[in-house]
Structure formats: structure tokens, C-alpha cells
Amino acid sequence: MRDEIAAIFEQVLGRPVAITDETDIVEDLGMDSLGVMNFVMAIEDFYDLSIPLDRVAQIQTVADLIQAVNDLRNEAAA
Amino acid sequence: MTILAKHAAYRLAYDALLAHGVDPLNVRFDSILSPTEGVLNGTKTILLGTNNYLGLTFDEDCIEKAVEATREQGTGTTGSRVANGTYGGHAQLESEIADFYGRKHAMVFSTGYQANLGVLSTLVGRGDHLMLDADSHASIYDGSRLGMAEVIRFRHNNPDDLYKRLRRLEGAPGDRLIVVEGIYSMLGDTAPLKEFAHVKRETGAYLLVDEAHSLGVLGETGRGLAEAAGVEADVDFIVGTFSKSLGSVGGFCVSDNPDFDLLKIVCRPYMFTASLPPGVIASTIEALRKLRAEPKLRHDLMRNATRLYDGLGAMGFQTGPEANPIVAVTMPDQGTAGVFWKMLLEAGLYINLAIPPATPTNASLLRLSVSAAHSVQQIDQALDIFADVGRKLGFLPSDRRRAAGAL
Known part of the structure; x- marks a missing residue:
């Protein structure tokens, strides 16, 4: 999943990025609030889910994002 | 530091x-x-x-009504309508704004900002789903944070994106409320309201339109985008403000919802703030008449x-x-x-x-x-x-x- 997310980052940012679980999405990737919104929407399209705003606010690192996407997929499957 | x-x-x-x-x-x-x-x-x-x-801030009749009401009833109400009571003017304005929109119910707030805070935090609650256009005004975002509903953002003016997100919610319990604006305050673009109304009907959601910048501006009689787009019957709640086309200050919500009166006893940004002063109410009533007559x-x-x-x-x-x-x-x-x-x-x-x-x-x-x-x-x-x-x-x-x- 991390590779998929990296590809989406590259697509939104228009440049190659190296990410780990600990990568801080705002601090390390230099995203502003609009960039984050576009990125979140691209993630939502890719995984066919919606991330509610309160969960978006809790996502700081790539690991947080992977966790959120997995949680939302499990909730949808439940 | x-x-x-x-x-x-x-x-x-x-x-x-x-x-x-x-x-x-x-x-x-x-x-x-x-x-x-x-x-x-x-x-x-x-x-x-x-x-x-509409340039009504210096309208002589509006000024005269405001002066008259201030002389007769004082400069302020010094409290909320829950605590200090409703003045004749508050009730009259609510009845006239409801009549203007052809709706059964209206409710007046002290600002347009508070109208959104109050209505959005109350119509949907825990377990419900609030669907916001990504370019929504700050008062809509803030209203969404005051309530307990799950907030989902869709791409600006994109009914397909909204539909996709509502479809993902299929089978989940809870009400869905879609919020869009008549005219967006930064770029002046209007919402594709016909298409949003279609999505609303398809998915069984409720639809709220904020006509802050479109009241008195769009529509055959100035009711806003819902009138201009011919979809008023699909719009469950209209929110707006008196501080633009009506030249004063204050907010409102109109609806045909049979339980509308409940809002007045559960909506905190309505209950816990001072009501509008008589002078403001009086000039607003007069400005609304001008809007309708001219x-x-x-x-x-x-x-x-x-x-x-x-x-x-x-x-x-x-x-x-x-x-x-x-x-x-x-x-x-x-x-x-x-x-x-x-x-x-x-x-x-x-x-x-x-x-x-x-x-x-x-x-x-x-x-x-x-x-x-x-x-x-x-x-x-x-x-x-x-x-x-x-x-x-x-x-x-x-x-x-x-x-x-x-x-």
C-alpha cells in the first residue's frame, strides 16, 4: 500500500518522493492545506472511500494514513 | 514568545x-x-x-424605520429570545421572510455566520453524514465542527463526486445533508443546483442551500439560486443573511419541515446569544419589502x-x-x-x-x-x-x- 500511496503523492506533487511510515505528510513533503486536500481526494478516488474530516485531521504520518484507509475499508466491509 | x-x-x-x-x-x-x-x-x-x-444601506425608508423602532423600543434587546422574549419585530420579520420564500417556517439569527453554525450543528448529529462542498464558506466548516455528524467533503461544484460519495454510504444508517451555496463568495460562481437536486432525489439526502450572496440577486423574484434553477421544491432548507442585499445584519433559515419549531429549543447559536436590536429588525423588514417591490x-x-x-x-x-x-x-x-x-x-x-x-x-x-x-x-x-x-x-x-x- 505504501507504494500505491507514494505513486499518488508523486502524481499530486508532480515530483518523485521517497516515503517511509514515519514521513510527516505536511512537514516532510512541504504540502499546504490545498495540497493535502487534493492528495486526500486522490487517495479517496484510488481506494473508493471517503475519509471524514475528523479523521483527516488525525493523519500526520504515512503510517497514520495507511491505518485510516485500512480502518475505513474494514468498516465498509463489516 | x-x-x-x-x-x-x-x-x-x-x-x-x-x-x-x-x-x-x-x-x-x-x-x-x-x-x-x-x-x-x-x-x-x-x-x-x-x-x-441592492445599495439599501442608505435607503431613507429603511433608515426611518430603524430610527423609529429604536426610539420606540430601545437600542438593544440585552439578551436572547429564550431569556428576554421575542419582540413584535422578530416575529414579524420571521413571518415576512417565510412568506417571501413561500415556506411555512422561518427563524432569525443574530448573524449569517451564526445561522450556519446553528443549523448545521443541529440538523445532523452523531451517526449522520454532512456532505460539504470543498469551497464552502468558513461558517459552514465551523458549523460542521460544532456538531457531531461525520463530515465528508466533495469536490467543488461537482455533483458526480458528491454522488459517488453518497453511494459509498449506501447501507450506512443516519441522515445525509448536502450543503451548497447559491453564489460562492470568492469567485462568484454558482452551484449546478439542478444536478445537485437530482443527486439529492436519487440518494434520499436532504439539501440545504446557503443563499447569502444570491438573495435579492438571482431568481425571478430575488429568492436566489434555487428559484433561478427552478428547484425550490427540492431544497429542504435555505439559509441566508441580512447583511448583504438587505443592508443590515443577521441571518435566517426557512423550511417547510414540520418539526422546524424544534430548532428554537435545541439550536445553541440561536439560544445563547442576544437577539437582533429593534432598529436592525425594522430596517431589514423594510429592505425586504423594497427587494420584493422593486x-x-x-x-x-x-x-x-x-x-x-x-x-x-x-x-x-x-x-x-x-x-x-x-x-x-x-x-x-x-x-x-x-x-x-x-x-x-x-x-x-x-x-x-x-x-x-x-x-x-x-x-x-x-x-x-x-x-x-x-x-x-x-x-x-x-x-x-x-x-x-x-x-x-x-x-x-x-x-x-x-x-x-x-x-
Whole structure:
């Protein structure tokens, strides 16, 4: 999943990025609030889910994002 | 470092503007002469950024009603309607606004901001789903945070994206409430409301439209975008403000919902704040009557809006997608926007400098709002000033400027 997310980052940012679980999405990737919104929407399209705003606010690192996407997929499957 | 150090990033952005000699947060008018003119540093200035769509702030009848009500009932209510009671004017305004919209119920709030806070935090609660357009006004976002509903954001003016997100919720319990605006306050674009209404019907969601900038502006009788788009029957709740086309302050919500009266006992931004003073209520009632009785105001407004929009477009400025009383000119960057804004001001034209994060797509905008009270000459004067500043800053080649001057 991390590779998929990296590809989406590259697509939104228009440049190659190296990410780990600990990568801080705002601090390390230099995203502003609009960039984050576009990125979140691209993630939502890719995984066919919606991330509610309160969960978006809790996502700081790539690991947080992977966790959120997995949680939302499990909730949808439940 | 103080407790406010956490906002240092905002200080930096503001300081960057100040470094250009631009201080949009400290415009101090010596006096306001009319809906379209003020005096700034001793210079008569055209006001083209005050959302005074119908120009009713100096209407003699509205002023007279406000004075009369203030003399008779005092300057303020000194409390909420729950604690201090409802005055005749509050009830009358609610009945007249409901009648205007052809709805059974209306509720008046102390500001438009509070109307959104109150209504959005109350209509949906825990387990419900609030669907917001990504470009929603701050009051809509703040209202969504005051309530307990799950908030999902869809792409701006994109009914397909909304539909996709509602489809993902299929089978989940809870109500769905879609929130869109009649005219978006930064770019002046309207929502594709017919298509949103279709999505609403398909998915069984409720639909709320914020007509803050479209009341008195759009629609055959001035009821806003829902009327203009012919989908009023699909709109479950309309929220709006008195502080733009009606020239005062306050907010409202209208609906046919049979349980509407419940809002008045559960809606905290209604219950725990002082109600509007009698003078404000009285001028608003009179302004609403003018709005209904004088369609010419709307026609003058659209004439001016079209003239300004077309004029700026003809000069080569990049404007929003459609001619509306809000006209936004996109600037290449924040610094240029600030300098452009300052030079307009020095030339006697007041407009709004709109910069991130208040703008969509991180654009820096020069935001203009037109009034029915502007004369054609004032619009042309504003266009001339834009052409001059545009030429000085290298936006317009000089031949283009001559072509624009010939408009």
C-alpha cells in the first residue's frame, strides 16, 4: 500500500518522493492545506472511500494514513 | 514568545504583505457617504467591495424605520429570545421572510455566520453524514465542527463526486445533508443546483442551500439560486443573511419541515446569544419589502455586474467563470495582488484583497462586489482605474488599454 500511496503523492506533487511510515505528510513533503486536500481526494478516488474530516485531521504520518484507509475499508466491509 | 506564538505562520504572511506597504486589515474610512462612496485619507473613494448588492444601506425608508423602532423600543434587546422574549419585530420579520420564500417556517439569527453554525450543528448529529462542498464558506466548516455528524467533503461544484460519495454510504444508517451555496463568495460562481437536486432525489439526502450572496440577486423574484434553477421544491432548507442585499445584519433559515419549531429549543447559536436590536429588525423588514417591490434593483445590479465583468475580461484580466455581482480577478501571486490592491486604493477604488487560505485553489484574488446603486459612470471609472494600474504593473500592453478605454 505504501507504494500505491507514494505513486499518488508523486502524481499530486508532480515530483518523485521517497516515503517511509514515519514521513510527516505536511512537514516532510512541504504540502499546504490545498495540497493535502487534493492528495486526500486522490487517495479517496484510488481506494473508493471517503475519509471524514475528523479523521483527516488525525493523519500526520504515512503510517497514520495507511491505518485510516485500512480502518475505513474494514468498516465498509463489516 | 506568548501563548499566541502558535500562530506565527500567519504573522509571517501578514508581515510579508506589510513589507509591500500593503495593509488590507487596517483600511480606515474617514466617513461613508453612500452605498457606493466613502472617504479614505481625505480622498473620495468608490466602494466596489462591500457586498451591498441592492445599495439599501442608505435607503431613507429603511433608515426611518430603524430610527423609529429604536426610539420606540430601545437600542438593544440585552439578551436572547429564550431569556428576554421575542419582540413584535422578530416575529414579524420571521413571518415576512417565510412568506417571501413561500415556506411555512422561518427563524432569525443574530448573524449569517451564526445561522450556519446553528443549523448545521443541529440538523445532523452523531451517526449522520454532512456532505460539504470543498469551497464552502468558513461558517459552514465551523458549523460542521460544532456538531457531531461525520463530515465528508466533495469536490467543488461537482455533483458526480458528491454522488459517488453518497453511494459509498449506501447501507450506512443516519441522515445525509448536502450543503451548497447559491453564489460562492470568492469567485462568484454558482452551484449546478439542478444536478445537485437530482443527486439529492436519487440518494434520499436532504439539501440545504446557503443563499447569502444570491438573495435579492438571482431568481425571478430575488429568492436566489434555487428559484433561478427552478428547484425550490427540492431544497429542504435555505439559509441566508441580512447583511448583504438587505443592508443590515443577521441571518435566517426557512423550511417547510414540520418539526422546524424544534430548532428554537435545541439550536445553541440561536439560544445563547442576544437577539437582533429593534432598529436592525425594522430596517431589514423594510429592505425586504423594497427587494420584493422593486425588481429594478436587481436589473440595475446585473447591468452593473455584466458591465464590470465584461469590461475586465475585454482588457485581458482573468475573471471567474460567470458574470455575477461578485467579480474576482486572479493575480499571479500574493505580492502582486497586494501591490495592485494598494494602487487601486490610492487611485480611489476600494475592493477586497483575497489571499490564501481564504481563497479556493490557493489563488490570490482581487475581489470586487457590485451594487445596484453604482452608476454606469462609476463602473466605467473603476474600469479606467483598473486599466491604469494594470498598465503600470505591466499586465496590459498600452494598445489594449486604449481598446479598453473605448468600451
